[in-house]
Amino acid sequence: MLRRLLPLLILALGVAAFLWLRATGPETASVTPEERRWRVETLSANLRPHAPALPLYGEITAPEMLTVTASLAGRIAERPVREGQRVARGERLVALDEADVRPPLEQAEAEVADREAQAENERVRHESDRETLAREQELVDNALRQLERTRSLVGRKLASQSDLDAARNELARARVTVATRERAITEHPARLRSLQAGLARARAMLAEARRDAERSRVDAPFDGTVTRIQVAPGDQVAAHSELLSFYPEKGLELRARIPHRHQAELINALARGERLQATSDGGARFVLDGLAGEGDPAGTEAIFRLEEGGEGLRPGSLLAVSLARPAVPDSLAVPYSSLYGNDALYLMDDSGRMRRLAVTHHGDVVRADGERWALVTGQSLADGDRVITTHLPNAMRGLRVEVGDDGNDDVSDGVDEARP
Known part of the structure; x- marks a missing residue:
């Protein structure tokens, strides 16, 4: 009997223990859901x-770059500068040999002197023709009186027909001489104009020779930098050959392509007189001067003038800048x-x-x-x-x-x- 009641007793004790633990346990707090932050x-x-900033990428240019060419054929006598050298205004850049410069100049001077002498000779000749014409006209008058006398003598049977013919021939010769002299006097203005034209040509050639002689020695017209040297002292060069190039220290420009969608905005800003600046990471500052006259489907080049900095910039360099738009x-x-x-x-x-x-x-x-x-x-x-x-x-x-x-x-x- 006890064996049969023992399981029931154990089950009852377990239920009683569960109820006691549940009754004496802590109460569970209620959880209210909260929205996440x-x-x-x-x-x-x-x-x-x-x-707003517009990033651009452009090329440095030197619009005032000067290309020195040989004014005439000759040998390079001196070239005291080197590539990339900075020179001051008035310093010698290159010069041709004086032995190649003097002969064309002296020849042109001699040609002018010859033309002047010919013109002076023509004036003297003209004065002589005018004086000679008066005397030759007197000969015509004498020959005419002689012919009249001879006719009178022939009419009185005091002279022969041959004497009359000789008088007539003398008068004809005198008249031919006068006509020749008068034609020479008439042609004088035309001959003089021709000689004066030749003299003008000679003087023009002399001026050209003097110009070439002066240009055979090239000095720096401004402070700048030498580049593109193509000759050395002793080289023989032809006329108009490029010798070197030279650009000013100030006046560099940046040419960068502007997309089409920004062109109208920049043009209107320039029309209003706004000052648009572009700066590079190196501290160079440029000012927008305007847009190029031609464009292409990719855009139009904007021209920026270097205003400050940029000491290390050289023509042909590529530079990234940031343009401050309106x-x-x-x-x-x-x-x-x-x-x-x-x-x-x-x-x-x-x-x-x-x-x-x-x-x-x-x-x-x-x-x-x-x-x-x-x-x-x-x-x-x-x-x-x-x-x-x-x-x-x-x-x-x-x-x-x-x-x-x-x-x-x-x-x-x-x-x-x-x-x-």
Whole structure:
């Protein structure tokens, strides 16, 4: 009997122990589900004008580069400069041998002297012809009187017919001489003009020879740098051969291609008289002078004048610059982590929830530390708005967020205010 009741007794003791433990155990606190908050960083909006930066890549050119050529054929007597040397105004660059320069000059001088002598001879001859014509006219008058006397004598049978013919021949010869002299006097102006034209040609050739002689010795017309040397002392060169090139220290330009979508903006800014600057990492500063007269499907070249720095720049060098485009009013610079799809960002409202805002992306701005941020504008964007700068993969309207533990809820954009 006891054996049969023992299992029941054990079961009863177990149930009693369970009930006692349940009654004396701690009560379980009720759990209420709480919405998750995502930690983010924010930027306090401060709308002001910003100049978006346009990165460009261009070539340094020297529009005032001077190419020195040989004025005439000859031998190089001196070339005291070397490639890349900086020279001051008035310093000798290159000179031809004087033995090759003097003969053409002396020949031209001799030709002018000969032409002047011929013209003077023509004037003396003309004066002589005029004086001789008067005497020859007297001979004609004498021959005519002699003919009249001979006719009278022949009529009185005091002279023969041969005497009359001789008188007639003498008169004819005198008249021929007068006609020849008169023709020479008449032709004098034409002969004189021809000689004067020849003299003018000779004087022009002399001026050309003097010009070539002067250009055979080339001095630096300004402070600059020597480049493209193609000759050495002793070389024999032909006329108009290129000898070397020379460009001024000031006046370098940068030519960079501007995309079509930015051309109208830059042209309008120049028309308004705005001063657009481009800077390089090396500290060189350029000012936009204008656009080239021709373009191609890829864009049009912009011409930038070097204004400051650039001591190490050389024509032909490639240089990356950042052009400050016209300022965009009421704009905000934000890190690229703030953008969603390049046309939207999120704000943190007063209840700590995300609010989507459509914006327009105008390009980049460069911070003081060299980092590039996006420049945006939005119709509903206002001063004091808290822009969320942390990029959340699950970002959506109404998502609850909170500022991180560091309390950084006012990140500075680090961009200087653009000058209007």
